[in-house]
Amino acid sequence: MTNVKLSESVLDWVVDNTNPKATVESYQQLKGSTSSTLHRIALRSGQKLNHYVVRQFDNKEWLEEEPDLAYHEAACLRMAKKTGVVSPELIAYDEKGDICGYPVILMTLLDGEVELKPKRMDQWLYGLAKALAEFHGTDADDFPYWHNSYNDIFSFEIPTWTNVSTSWKKAINLLKAPRMKTAECFIHRDYHPANVLWDNGSVSGVVDWVNGCKGPRGVDVGHCRVNLAMLHGVEAADGFLRDYRELAGSRFTYEPYWDVVSVADMLVGPPEVYPGWEAFGVTGLTDDIMKERLDQYVVSLMARVE
Template identity: 55%
Template sequence: MDYLSEQIQKWVVSAVGKNAAIVSIERLKGSTSSVLHKLTLKLTDEMKEVVVRQYDNKEWLKEEPDLALHEAGSLFWATDKGLSAPEVIAYEERGKVCGVPLVLMSKVTGTVELKPQDMSEWIDGLAKELVKIHTVDISDFPWKYFSYNDMGKVEVPGWSSVPGTWKKVIEMVKGAPPKARECFIHRDYHPANVLWESGSVSGVVDWVNACMGPAGIDVGHCRWNLAMLYDVETADEFLSAYQGYAGPDYVYDPYWDLISLIDVLFGPPEVYPGWKAFGVTELTNKLMEERMDKYAVSLVENAERSE
Protein backbone atom coordinates (compact mmCIF):
# COMPACT_ATOMS: atom_id res chain seq x y z
CA MET A 1 0.00 0.00 0.00
CA ASP A 2 2.32 2.72 -1.29
CA TYR A 3 -0.39 5.27 -1.90
CA LEU A 4 -2.49 7.39 0.42
CA SER A 5 -6.12 6.79 -0.41
CA GLU A 6 -8.74 9.48 -0.65
CA GLN A 7 -10.49 7.96 2.36
CA ILE A 8 -7.36 8.37 4.50
CA GLN A 9 -6.84 11.92 3.24
CA LYS A 10 -10.37 12.82 4.30
CA TRP A 11 -9.83 11.16 7.67
CA VAL A 12 -6.66 13.17 8.21
CA VAL A 13 -8.32 16.46 7.33
CA SER A 14 -11.24 15.63 9.61
CA ALA A 15 -8.88 14.90 12.50
CA VAL A 16 -6.71 18.00 12.01
CA GLY A 17 -9.56 20.47 11.57
CA LYS A 18 -12.38 21.39 9.21
CA ASN A 19 -10.40 24.35 7.81
CA ALA A 20 -7.39 22.18 6.95
CA ALA A 21 -6.39 21.65 3.34
CA ILE A 22 -3.74 19.22 2.15
CA VAL A 23 -0.88 20.97 0.36
CA SER A 24 1.47 18.03 -0.21
CA ILE A 25 1.90 14.32 0.51
CA GLU A 26 5.25 12.53 0.77
CA ARG A 27 6.02 8.85 1.32
CA LEU A 28 8.60 8.65 4.12
CA LYS A 29 11.65 6.45 3.68
CA GLY A 30 13.07 3.96 6.11
CA SER A 31 9.95 2.18 7.33
CA THR A 32 9.98 -1.55 6.57
CA SER A 33 7.01 -2.94 8.52
CA SER A 34 4.37 -0.30 7.77
CA VAL A 35 3.71 2.62 5.43
CA LEU A 36 4.37 6.19 6.53
CA HIS A 37 3.33 9.40 4.78
CA LYS A 38 4.03 12.98 5.73
CA LEU A 39 1.27 15.45 4.92
CA THR A 40 1.61 19.22 4.89
CA LEU A 41 -1.68 20.97 5.59
CA LYS A 42 -2.68 24.62 5.39
CA LEU A 43 -4.76 25.81 8.31
CA THR A 44 -6.38 29.21 8.70
CA ASP A 45 -3.21 30.99 9.80
CA GLU A 46 -0.44 28.36 9.76
CA MET A 47 1.05 25.32 8.04
CA LYS A 48 1.06 21.99 9.85
CA GLU A 49 2.99 18.79 9.16
CA VAL A 50 1.59 15.44 10.27
CA VAL A 51 2.49 11.80 9.75
CA VAL A 52 0.04 8.97 9.14
CA ARG A 53 1.03 5.32 9.55
CA GLN A 54 -0.79 2.50 7.78
CA TYR A 55 -0.35 -0.91 9.40
CA ASP A 56 -0.59 -3.10 6.31
CA ASN A 57 1.62 -6.04 7.39
CA LYS A 58 -0.95 -8.85 7.64
CA GLU A 59 1.38 -11.27 9.40
CA TRP A 60 2.28 -8.72 12.06
CA LEU A 61 -1.38 -7.76 12.52
CA LYS A 62 -2.30 -11.42 12.95
CA GLU A 63 0.23 -11.71 15.78
CA GLU A 64 -0.57 -8.30 17.30
CA PRO A 65 -4.00 -7.03 16.17
CA ASP A 66 -3.81 -4.06 18.58
CA LEU A 67 -0.84 -2.36 16.86
CA ALA A 68 -2.54 1.01 16.34
CA LEU A 69 -3.87 1.04 19.89
CA HIS A 70 -0.42 0.05 21.18
CA GLU A 71 1.38 2.81 19.30
CA ALA A 72 -1.20 5.41 20.29
CA GLY A 73 -0.99 4.32 23.93
CA SER A 74 2.81 4.45 23.86
CA LEU A 75 2.83 7.94 22.33
CA PHE A 76 0.25 9.24 24.81
CA TRP A 77 2.43 7.94 27.63
CA ALA A 78 5.73 9.17 26.18
CA THR A 79 4.55 12.72 25.48
CA ASP A 80 2.74 12.94 28.81
CA LYS A 81 6.04 12.13 30.52
CA GLY A 82 7.86 14.82 28.57
CA LEU A 83 9.78 12.56 26.17
CA SER A 84 10.70 13.73 22.66
CA ALA A 85 8.09 11.76 20.73
CA PRO A 86 5.31 12.50 18.26
CA GLU A 87 1.93 13.56 19.66
CA VAL A 88 -1.12 11.47 18.79
CA ILE A 89 -3.75 13.34 16.80
CA ALA A 90 -6.04 10.39 16.02
CA TYR A 91 -5.95 6.65 15.55
CA GLU A 92 -8.19 4.07 13.93
CA GLU A 93 -7.76 0.67 15.52
CA ARG A 94 -9.97 -1.61 13.41
CA GLY A 95 -9.31 -0.55 9.83
CA LYS A 96 -12.75 1.00 9.26
CA VAL A 97 -11.37 3.87 7.15
CA CYS A 98 -9.41 1.94 4.53
CA GLY A 99 -9.12 -1.66 5.70
CA VAL A 100 -5.97 -1.30 7.84
CA PRO A 101 -5.33 0.30 11.25
CA LEU A 102 -4.08 3.90 11.22
CA VAL A 103 -2.23 6.28 13.53
CA LEU A 104 -2.07 10.00 12.85
CA MET A 105 0.63 11.90 14.74
CA SER A 106 2.56 15.14 14.74
CA LYS A 107 5.75 15.42 12.68
CA VAL A 108 8.85 15.61 14.86
CA THR A 109 11.55 17.90 13.47
CA GLY A 110 14.96 16.50 12.59
CA THR A 111 16.51 13.82 10.41
CA VAL A 112 18.10 10.41 10.84
CA GLU A 113 21.90 10.66 10.97
CA LEU A 114 23.88 7.46 10.33
CA LYS A 115 27.14 9.05 9.24
CA PRO A 116 27.87 11.56 12.00
CA GLN A 117 30.83 13.90 11.76
CA ASP A 118 31.70 13.32 15.42
CA MET A 119 30.99 9.69 16.33
CA SER A 120 31.72 10.09 20.03
CA GLU A 121 29.31 13.01 20.43
CA TRP A 122 26.70 11.13 18.42
CA ILE A 123 27.02 8.02 20.61
CA ASP A 124 26.84 10.23 23.68
CA GLY A 125 23.57 11.74 22.45
CA LEU A 126 22.08 8.33 21.72
CA ALA A 127 22.94 7.11 25.21
CA LYS A 128 21.71 10.23 26.98
CA GLU A 129 18.34 10.10 25.21
CA LEU A 130 17.83 6.43 26.07
CA VAL A 131 18.57 7.06 29.73
CA LYS A 132 15.92 9.80 29.64
CA ILE A 133 13.38 7.25 28.38
CA HIS A 134 14.33 4.78 31.08
CA THR A 135 13.94 7.31 33.88
CA VAL A 136 10.19 7.21 33.27
CA ASP A 137 8.77 5.15 36.12
CA ILE A 138 6.00 2.84 35.02
CA SER A 139 3.71 0.49 36.87
CA ASP A 140 0.38 0.23 35.07
CA PHE A 141 1.29 0.26 31.37
CA PRO A 142 -0.73 -2.55 29.71
CA TRP A 143 2.01 -3.79 27.38
CA LYS A 144 4.76 -5.93 28.92
CA TYR A 145 8.12 -7.10 27.61
CA PHE A 146 8.39 -10.51 25.95
CA SER A 147 11.11 -12.15 23.91
CA TYR A 148 10.57 -12.32 20.16
CA ASN A 149 12.14 -15.76 19.83
CA ASP A 150 11.21 -19.10 21.40
CA MET A 151 14.27 -20.10 23.40
CA GLY A 152 13.31 -23.77 23.14
CA LYS A 153 13.44 -23.71 19.35
CA VAL A 154 16.56 -21.62 18.75
CA GLU A 155 19.30 -23.52 16.91
CA VAL A 156 22.94 -22.82 16.13
CA PRO A 157 22.88 -20.84 12.84
CA GLY A 158 24.18 -22.78 9.86
CA TRP A 159 25.67 -19.67 8.25
CA SER A 160 28.01 -18.92 11.18
CA SER A 161 31.77 -19.51 11.11
CA VAL A 162 31.80 -19.80 14.92
CA PRO A 163 29.09 -22.37 15.75
CA GLY A 164 30.70 -23.13 19.10
CA THR A 165 30.17 -19.53 20.18
CA TRP A 166 26.53 -19.61 19.20
CA LYS A 167 26.04 -22.83 21.13
CA LYS A 168 27.30 -20.99 24.21
CA VAL A 169 25.01 -18.02 23.49
CA ILE A 170 21.99 -20.33 23.35
CA GLU A 171 22.98 -22.12 26.53
CA MET A 172 23.47 -18.82 28.37
CA VAL A 173 19.98 -17.48 27.60
CA LYS A 174 18.08 -20.66 28.49
CA GLY A 175 18.39 -20.06 32.20
CA ALA A 176 16.16 -17.84 34.31
CA PRO A 177 16.61 -14.14 33.50
CA PRO A 178 18.34 -12.01 36.13
CA LYS A 179 16.29 -9.68 38.28
CA ALA A 180 16.08 -6.19 36.80
CA ARG A 181 14.17 -3.00 37.52
CA GLU A 182 11.33 -2.53 35.08
CA CYS A 183 10.85 0.80 33.39
CA PHE A 184 9.40 2.29 30.23
CA ILE A 185 11.35 0.87 27.29
CA HIS A 186 11.14 1.79 23.62
CA ARG A 187 11.82 -1.82 22.55
CA ASP A 188 13.15 -0.79 19.12
CA TYR A 189 15.69 1.87 20.04
CA HIS A 190 18.32 2.16 17.32
CA PRO A 191 19.93 4.94 15.25
CA ALA A 192 17.34 4.88 12.44
CA ASN A 193 14.59 5.69 14.97
CA VAL A 194 16.39 8.71 16.42
CA LEU A 195 16.12 12.17 14.84
CA TRP A 196 18.77 14.90 15.07
CA GLU A 197 18.74 18.65 14.64
CA SER A 198 21.71 21.02 15.07
CA GLY A 199 23.85 18.26 16.56
CA SER A 200 21.36 17.19 19.24
CA VAL A 201 18.62 14.57 19.46
CA SER A 202 15.32 16.21 18.48
CA GLY A 203 13.05 13.20 18.81
CA VAL A 204 12.56 9.45 18.90
CA VAL A 205 10.02 7.75 16.63
CA ASP A 206 8.43 4.32 16.05
CA TRP A 207 7.02 3.61 19.52
CA VAL A 208 4.71 0.73 18.57
CA ASN A 209 6.76 -1.81 20.55
CA ALA A 210 7.15 0.30 23.70
CA CYS A 211 6.38 -1.58 26.88
CA MET A 212 7.26 -2.12 30.51
CA GLY A 213 10.49 -4.10 30.76
CA PRO A 214 14.19 -4.17 31.67
CA ALA A 215 16.38 -1.31 30.45
CA GLY A 216 18.96 -3.84 29.27
CA ILE A 217 16.71 -4.87 26.39
CA ASP A 218 16.86 -1.38 24.85
CA VAL A 219 20.59 -1.14 25.52
CA GLY A 220 21.20 -4.58 24.00
CA HIS A 221 19.12 -3.93 20.89
CA CYS A 222 20.85 -0.63 20.22
CA ARG A 223 24.24 -2.23 20.80
CA TRP A 224 23.47 -4.96 18.27
CA ASN A 225 22.46 -2.33 15.69
CA LEU A 226 25.67 -0.38 16.30
CA ALA A 227 27.78 -3.54 16.02
CA MET A 228 26.15 -4.35 12.68
CA LEU A 229 26.27 -0.80 11.34
CA TYR A 230 29.83 -0.07 12.49
CA ASP A 231 31.71 -2.47 14.78
CA VAL A 232 31.88 -4.01 18.26
CA GLU A 233 33.94 -1.09 19.55
CA THR A 234 31.13 1.35 18.74
CA ALA A 235 28.64 -0.87 20.56
CA ASP A 236 30.95 -0.96 23.58
CA GLU A 237 31.38 2.81 23.53
CA PHE A 238 27.59 3.21 23.58
CA LEU A 239 27.35 0.93 26.63
CA SER A 240 29.99 2.97 28.47
CA ALA A 241 28.18 6.21 27.64
CA TYR A 242 24.85 4.78 28.78
CA GLN A 243 26.34 3.56 32.06
CA GLY A 244 27.84 6.98 32.63
CA TYR A 245 24.46 8.71 32.34
CA ALA A 246 22.42 6.03 34.10
CA GLY A 247 24.73 5.78 37.10
CA PRO A 248 23.94 3.30 39.89
CA ASP A 249 20.33 2.94 38.74
CA TYR A 250 21.54 0.63 35.98
CA VAL A 251 23.39 -2.60 36.67
CA TYR A 252 24.80 -4.13 33.49
CA ASP A 253 24.18 -7.82 32.92
CA PRO A 254 25.40 -9.48 29.68
CA TYR A 255 22.27 -11.64 29.68
CA TRP A 256 20.22 -8.82 28.15
CA ASP A 257 22.75 -8.34 25.35
CA LEU A 258 22.62 -12.06 24.65
CA ILE A 259 18.82 -12.24 24.66
CA SER A 260 18.68 -9.20 22.36
CA LEU A 261 20.99 -11.04 19.99
CA ILE A 262 18.76 -14.12 20.03
CA ASP A 263 15.77 -11.85 19.37
CA VAL A 264 17.09 -11.17 15.85
CA LEU A 265 18.22 -14.73 15.09
CA PHE A 266 15.56 -15.74 12.56
CA GLY A 267 17.86 -16.57 9.64
CA PRO A 268 21.03 -15.34 7.95
CA PRO A 269 21.52 -11.66 8.84
CA GLU A 270 20.81 -9.22 6.04
CA VAL A 271 21.39 -5.52 5.56
CA TYR A 272 18.47 -3.63 7.10
CA PRO A 273 16.74 -1.73 4.26
CA GLY A 274 16.32 1.30 6.50
CA TRP A 275 20.09 1.77 6.64
CA LYS A 276 20.26 1.92 2.86
CA ALA A 277 17.39 4.40 2.79
CA PHE A 278 19.36 6.73 5.05
CA GLY A 279 22.58 6.62 3.06
CA VAL A 280 24.54 3.61 4.34
CA THR A 281 25.01 1.76 1.06
CA GLU A 282 28.38 0.02 1.54
CA LEU A 283 27.14 -2.87 3.70
CA THR A 284 26.69 -6.42 2.36
CA ASN A 285 24.91 -9.50 3.70
CA LYS A 286 28.27 -11.27 3.96
CA LEU A 287 29.59 -8.44 6.11
CA MET A 288 26.48 -8.73 8.28
CA GLU A 289 27.29 -12.39 8.93
CA GLU A 290 30.87 -11.53 9.85
CA ARG A 291 29.83 -8.71 12.18
CA MET A 292 27.12 -10.84 13.80
CA ASP A 293 29.72 -13.51 14.57
CA LYS A 294 32.20 -10.96 15.94
CA TYR A 295 29.56 -9.45 18.17
CA ALA A 296 28.50 -12.87 19.45
CA VAL A 297 32.12 -13.71 20.27
CA SER A 298 32.54 -10.44 22.17
CA LEU A 299 29.38 -11.03 24.19
CA VAL A 300 30.32 -14.57 25.15
CA GLU A 301 33.81 -13.47 26.20
CA ASN A 302 32.31 -10.68 28.27
CA ALA A 303 29.78 -13.00 29.89
CA GLU A 304 32.49 -15.52 30.76
CA ARG A 305 34.60 -12.79 32.35
CA SER A 306 31.59 -11.73 34.41
CA GLU A 307 31.00 -15.18 35.89
Protein backbone atom coordinates (compact mmCIF):
# COMPACT_ATOMS: atom_id res chain seq x y z
CA MET A 1 0.00 0.00 0.00
CA THR A 2 1.41 3.37 -1.05
CA ASN A 3 0.89 6.07 1.53
CA VAL A 4 -1.07 8.96 0.05
CA LYS A 5 -0.95 12.32 1.77
CA LEU A 6 -4.08 14.36 2.38
CA SER A 7 -4.07 17.82 0.86
CA GLU A 8 -4.61 20.89 2.99
CA SER A 9 -7.86 21.54 1.14
CA VAL A 10 -9.24 18.13 2.19
CA LEU A 11 -8.11 18.58 5.79
CA ASP A 12 -9.69 22.05 5.93
CA TRP A 13 -12.90 20.62 4.47
CA VAL A 14 -12.99 17.90 7.14
CA VAL A 15 -12.52 20.46 9.92
CA ASP A 16 -15.18 22.79 8.46
CA ASN A 17 -17.72 19.94 8.32
CA THR A 18 -17.08 18.59 11.81
CA ASN A 19 -15.86 21.29 14.19
CA PRO A 20 -14.35 24.54 12.81
CA LYS A 21 -12.57 25.06 16.14
CA ALA A 22 -10.83 21.68 16.01
CA THR A 23 -7.26 21.04 14.89
CA VAL A 24 -5.87 18.08 12.98
CA GLU A 25 -4.00 15.88 15.44
CA SER A 26 -2.98 13.17 12.97
CA TYR A 27 -4.06 11.14 9.97
CA GLN A 28 -3.06 7.81 8.47
CA GLN A 29 -4.03 5.76 5.46
CA LEU A 30 -6.21 2.78 6.31
CA LYS A 31 -5.29 -0.80 5.48
CA GLY A 32 -7.04 -2.33 2.53
CA SER A 33 -7.29 0.90 0.53
CA THR A 34 -7.36 -0.76 -2.89
CA SER A 35 -10.03 0.74 -5.18
CA SER A 36 -10.04 4.14 -3.42
CA THR A 37 -7.93 5.87 -0.79
CA LEU A 38 -9.17 5.97 2.80
CA HIS A 39 -7.66 7.88 5.69
CA ARG A 40 -8.37 7.90 9.38
CA ILE A 41 -8.26 11.45 10.75
CA ALA A 42 -8.00 12.49 14.40
CA LEU A 43 -9.30 15.97 15.29
CA ARG A 44 -8.62 17.58 18.66
CA SER A 45 -11.03 19.94 20.34
CA GLY A 46 -9.79 20.83 23.81
CA GLN A 47 -9.23 17.56 25.67
CA LYS A 48 -11.45 15.57 23.30
CA LEU A 49 -10.18 13.58 20.34
CA ASN A 50 -12.62 12.57 17.61
CA HIS A 51 -11.89 10.18 14.75
CA TYR A 52 -13.27 10.23 11.23
CA VAL A 53 -12.76 8.50 7.89
CA VAL A 54 -12.38 10.30 4.57
CA ARG A 55 -12.53 8.41 1.28
CA GLN A 56 -11.04 9.88 -1.87
CA PHE A 57 -12.37 8.38 -5.09
CA ASP A 58 -9.09 8.71 -6.96
CA ASN A 59 -9.39 5.66 -9.24
CA LYS A 60 -9.87 7.26 -12.65
CA GLU A 61 -11.06 4.08 -14.36
CA TRP A 62 -13.72 3.50 -11.70
CA LEU A 63 -14.84 7.13 -11.89
CA GLU A 64 -15.22 6.90 -15.65
CA GLU A 65 -17.58 3.97 -15.17
CA GLU A 66 -19.42 5.44 -12.17
CA PRO A 67 -18.97 9.22 -11.90
CA ASP A 68 -21.53 9.43 -9.07
CA LEU A 69 -19.55 7.31 -6.58
CA ALA A 70 -19.65 9.83 -3.72
CA TYR A 71 -23.39 10.38 -4.16
CA HIS A 72 -23.94 6.62 -4.35
CA GLU A 73 -22.07 5.92 -1.12
CA ALA A 74 -23.85 8.79 0.64
CA ALA A 75 -27.21 7.30 -0.36
CA CYS A 76 -26.08 3.86 0.81
CA LEU A 77 -24.92 5.15 4.21
CA ARG A 78 -28.31 6.77 4.76
CA MET A 79 -30.01 3.53 3.72
CA ALA A 80 -27.73 1.40 5.89
CA LYS A 81 -28.88 3.32 8.95
CA LYS A 82 -32.43 2.13 8.29
CA THR A 83 -31.31 -1.50 8.42
CA GLY A 84 -30.17 -1.36 12.03
CA VAL A 85 -26.69 -2.64 11.23
CA VAL A 86 -23.86 -0.61 12.72
CA SER A 87 -22.41 1.39 9.84
CA PRO A 88 -20.53 4.68 9.44
CA GLU A 89 -22.59 7.84 9.71
CA LEU A 90 -22.48 10.19 6.75
CA ILE A 91 -21.13 13.65 7.58
CA ALA A 92 -20.49 15.30 4.21
CA TYR A 93 -19.54 14.55 0.63
CA ASP A 94 -18.26 16.38 -2.43
CA GLU A 95 -19.85 14.74 -5.45
CA LYS A 96 -18.12 16.76 -8.19
CA GLY A 97 -14.58 16.93 -6.83
CA ASP A 98 -14.56 20.64 -6.10
CA ILE A 99 -12.48 20.15 -2.94
CA CYS A 100 -9.50 18.22 -4.25
CA GLY A 101 -10.10 17.41 -7.89
CA TYR A 102 -12.01 14.14 -7.38
CA PRO A 103 -15.05 13.09 -5.33
CA VAL A 104 -14.62 12.69 -1.58
CA ILE A 105 -16.83 11.56 1.30
CA LEU A 106 -16.52 12.06 5.06
CA MET A 107 -17.95 9.66 7.64
CA THR A 108 -17.55 8.57 11.24
CA LEU A 109 -15.01 5.93 12.25
CA LEU A 110 -16.39 2.68 13.65
CA ASP A 111 -14.85 0.75 16.53
CA GLY A 112 -13.30 -2.61 15.77
CA GLU A 113 -10.80 -4.29 13.48
CA VAL A 114 -10.93 -6.59 10.46
CA GLU A 115 -10.41 -10.22 11.52
CA LEU A 116 -9.40 -12.67 8.80
CA LYS A 117 -7.66 -15.32 10.92
CA PRO A 118 -10.25 -16.27 13.55
CA LYS A 119 -9.44 -18.46 16.53
CA ARG A 120 -12.93 -20.01 16.38
CA MET A 121 -13.97 -20.46 12.76
CA ASP A 122 -17.51 -21.54 13.65
CA GLN A 123 -18.18 -18.43 15.75
CA TRP A 124 -16.63 -16.19 13.14
CA LEU A 125 -18.76 -17.60 10.31
CA TYR A 126 -21.89 -17.36 12.44
CA GLY A 127 -21.11 -13.70 13.19
CA LEU A 128 -20.68 -12.93 9.49
CA ALA A 129 -23.96 -14.67 8.66
CA LYS A 130 -25.86 -13.02 11.51
CA ALA A 131 -24.80 -9.50 10.52
CA LEU A 132 -25.82 -10.12 6.91
CA ALA A 133 -29.18 -11.66 7.79
CA GLU A 134 -29.99 -8.73 10.07
CA PHE A 135 -29.72 -6.01 7.44
CA HIS A 136 -31.28 -8.05 4.64
CA GLY A 137 -34.71 -7.36 6.02
CA THR A 138 -34.86 -3.80 4.66
CA ASP A 139 -37.08 -3.06 1.68
CA ALA A 140 -35.41 -1.07 -1.12
CA ASP A 141 -38.25 -0.41 -3.56
CA ASP A 142 -37.49 3.31 -3.77
CA PHE A 143 -33.70 3.01 -3.75
CA PRO A 144 -32.23 4.47 -6.99
CA TYR A 145 -29.53 1.80 -7.46
CA TRP A 146 -30.14 -1.81 -8.41
CA HIS A 147 -28.07 -4.93 -8.95
CA ASN A 148 -26.34 -5.61 -12.23
CA SER A 149 -23.58 -8.13 -12.94
CA TYR A 150 -20.11 -6.64 -13.14
CA ASN A 151 -19.13 -8.81 -16.10
CA ASP A 152 -20.99 -9.93 -19.20
CA ILE A 153 -22.19 -13.33 -18.04
CA PHE A 154 -23.23 -14.35 -21.57
CA SER A 155 -19.67 -14.02 -22.89
CA PHE A 156 -18.16 -15.93 -19.96
CA GLU A 157 -16.05 -18.89 -21.08
CA ILE A 158 -14.30 -21.84 -19.43
CA PRO A 159 -11.09 -20.50 -17.85
CA THR A 160 -7.91 -21.62 -19.58
CA TRP A 161 -6.21 -22.29 -16.22
CA THR A 162 -8.79 -24.68 -14.75
CA ASN A 163 -8.27 -28.36 -14.03
CA VAL A 164 -12.01 -29.07 -13.83
CA SER A 165 -13.31 -27.83 -17.16
CA THR A 166 -16.37 -30.10 -17.05
CA SER A 167 -17.60 -28.48 -13.85
CA TRP A 168 -16.95 -25.01 -15.24
CA LYS A 169 -18.91 -25.88 -18.38
CA LYS A 170 -21.88 -26.91 -16.23
CA ALA A 171 -21.55 -23.70 -14.22
CA ILE A 172 -21.53 -21.60 -17.38
CA ASN A 173 -24.64 -23.37 -18.67
CA LEU A 174 -26.37 -22.48 -15.40
CA LEU A 175 -25.08 -18.91 -15.65
CA LYS A 176 -26.49 -18.44 -19.13
CA ALA A 177 -29.91 -19.85 -18.25
CA PRO A 178 -32.72 -17.33 -17.66
CA ARG A 179 -32.02 -15.18 -14.60
CA MET A 180 -33.55 -16.49 -11.40
CA LYS A 181 -36.55 -14.52 -10.17
CA THR A 182 -36.35 -13.86 -6.47
CA ALA A 183 -37.40 -11.36 -3.83
CA GLU A 184 -35.12 -8.34 -3.51
CA CYS A 185 -34.04 -6.09 -0.67
CA PHE A 186 -31.27 -3.63 0.18
CA ILE A 187 -27.96 -5.43 -0.26
CA HIS A 188 -24.36 -4.45 0.47
CA ARG A 189 -23.11 -5.81 -2.88
CA ASP A 190 -19.53 -6.18 -1.59
CA TYR A 191 -20.08 -8.15 1.60
CA HIS A 192 -16.96 -10.10 2.52
CA PRO A 193 -14.80 -10.57 5.64
CA ALA A 194 -12.52 -7.58 4.96
CA ASN A 195 -15.55 -5.26 5.12
CA VAL A 196 -16.71 -6.49 8.54
CA LEU A 197 -15.28 -5.14 11.81
CA TRP A 198 -14.95 -7.10 15.05
CA ASP A 199 -14.58 -6.07 18.69
CA ASN A 200 -14.21 -8.54 21.57
CA GLY A 201 -15.30 -11.46 19.43
CA SER A 202 -18.47 -9.87 18.02
CA VAL A 203 -19.24 -7.97 14.84
CA SER A 204 -18.99 -4.25 15.63
CA GLY A 205 -19.88 -2.85 12.22
CA VAL A 206 -20.00 -3.19 8.45
CA VAL A 207 -18.11 -0.76 6.21
CA ASP A 208 -17.52 0.06 2.52
CA TRP A 209 -21.09 0.67 1.36
CA VAL A 210 -20.32 2.32 -1.97
CA ASN A 211 -21.77 -0.59 -3.98
CA GLY A 212 -25.04 -0.93 -2.05
CA CYS A 213 -28.17 -1.44 -4.13
CA LYS A 214 -31.51 -3.20 -4.45
CA GLY A 215 -30.97 -6.84 -5.33
CA PRO A 216 -31.35 -10.53 -4.42
CA ARG A 217 -30.06 -11.71 -1.04
CA GLY A 218 -28.19 -14.42 -2.88
CA VAL A 219 -25.85 -11.82 -4.39
CA ASP A 220 -24.47 -10.89 -0.96
CA VAL A 221 -24.43 -14.50 0.17
CA GLY A 222 -22.66 -15.63 -3.00
CA HIS A 223 -20.08 -12.84 -2.90
CA CYS A 224 -19.17 -13.64 0.68
CA ARG A 225 -19.08 -17.36 -0.07
CA VAL A 226 -16.65 -17.11 -2.97
CA ASN A 227 -14.38 -14.89 -0.86
CA LEU A 228 -14.52 -17.40 1.99
CA ALA A 229 -13.82 -20.29 -0.38
CA MET A 230 -10.67 -18.61 -1.64
CA LEU A 231 -9.59 -17.33 1.76
CA HIS A 232 -10.28 -20.45 3.86
CA GLY A 233 -11.67 -23.15 1.56
CA VAL A 234 -15.02 -24.64 0.57
CA GLU A 235 -15.81 -25.84 4.09
CA ALA A 236 -15.83 -22.24 5.37
CA ALA A 237 -18.06 -21.11 2.49
CA ASP A 238 -20.51 -23.92 3.23
CA GLY A 239 -20.48 -23.20 6.96
CA PHE A 240 -21.40 -19.58 6.30
CA LEU A 241 -24.26 -20.64 4.01
CA ARG A 242 -25.59 -23.10 6.59
CA ASP A 243 -25.65 -20.37 9.27
CA TYR A 244 -27.20 -17.78 6.98
CA ARG A 245 -29.99 -20.12 5.87
CA GLU A 246 -30.81 -20.87 9.49
CA LEU A 247 -30.84 -17.19 10.48
CA ALA A 248 -32.72 -15.89 7.43
CA GLY A 249 -35.37 -18.61 7.58
CA SER A 250 -38.23 -18.33 5.09
CA ARG A 251 -36.95 -14.98 3.77
CA PHE A 252 -34.22 -16.78 1.84
CA THR A 253 -34.33 -19.59 -0.68
CA TYR A 254 -30.88 -20.78 -1.69
CA GLU A 255 -30.13 -20.95 -5.40
CA PRO A 256 -26.63 -21.97 -6.64
CA TYR A 257 -27.25 -19.66 -9.60
CA TRP A 258 -26.30 -16.61 -7.51
CA ASP A 259 -23.12 -18.30 -6.34
CA VAL A 260 -22.11 -18.81 -9.95
CA VAL A 261 -22.97 -15.19 -10.78
CA SER A 262 -20.68 -14.12 -7.94
CA VAL A 263 -17.86 -16.29 -9.28
CA ALA A 264 -18.25 -14.74 -12.73
CA ASP A 265 -18.36 -11.24 -11.24
CA MET A 266 -14.93 -11.51 -9.68
CA LEU A 267 -13.09 -13.04 -12.63
CA VAL A 268 -11.51 -10.65 -15.10
CA GLY A 269 -8.51 -12.93 -15.55
CA PRO A 270 -6.96 -15.79 -13.57
CA PRO A 271 -7.77 -15.55 -9.83
CA GLU A 272 -5.19 -13.77 -7.71
CA VAL A 273 -4.63 -13.24 -4.00
CA TYR A 274 -6.69 -10.22 -2.94
CA PRO A 275 -4.23 -7.50 -1.79
CA GLY A 276 -6.55 -6.56 1.07
CA TRP A 277 -6.02 -9.97 2.70
CA GLU A 278 -2.28 -9.47 2.83
CA ALA A 279 -2.76 -5.98 4.29
CA PHE A 280 -4.71 -7.55 7.17
CA GLY A 281 -2.06 -10.15 7.97
CA VAL A 282 -2.99 -13.17 5.85
CA THR A 283 0.19 -14.72 4.51
CA GLY A 284 1.07 -17.90 2.67
CA LEU A 285 -1.59 -17.69 -0.05
CA THR A 286 -0.54 -17.86 -3.69
CA ASP A 287 -2.28 -17.39 -7.01
CA ASP A 288 -2.00 -21.15 -7.61
CA ILE A 289 -3.83 -21.78 -4.33
CA MET A 290 -6.53 -19.35 -5.49
CA LYS A 291 -6.99 -21.32 -8.72
CA GLU A 292 -7.13 -24.63 -6.86
CA ARG A 293 -9.65 -23.37 -4.31
CA LEU A 294 -11.85 -21.74 -6.94
CA ASP A 295 -11.88 -25.01 -8.89
CA GLN A 296 -12.88 -26.87 -5.73
CA TYR A 297 -15.62 -24.33 -5.06
CA VAL A 298 -17.10 -24.62 -8.56
CA VAL A 299 -17.08 -28.42 -8.24
CA SER A 300 -18.96 -28.09 -4.94
CA LEU A 301 -21.54 -25.76 -6.53
CA MET A 302 -22.23 -28.15 -9.37
CA ALA A 303 -22.67 -30.97 -6.85
CA ARG A 304 -25.49 -28.90 -5.34
CA VAL A 305 -27.17 -28.58 -8.73
CA GLU A 306 -27.08 -32.30 -9.59
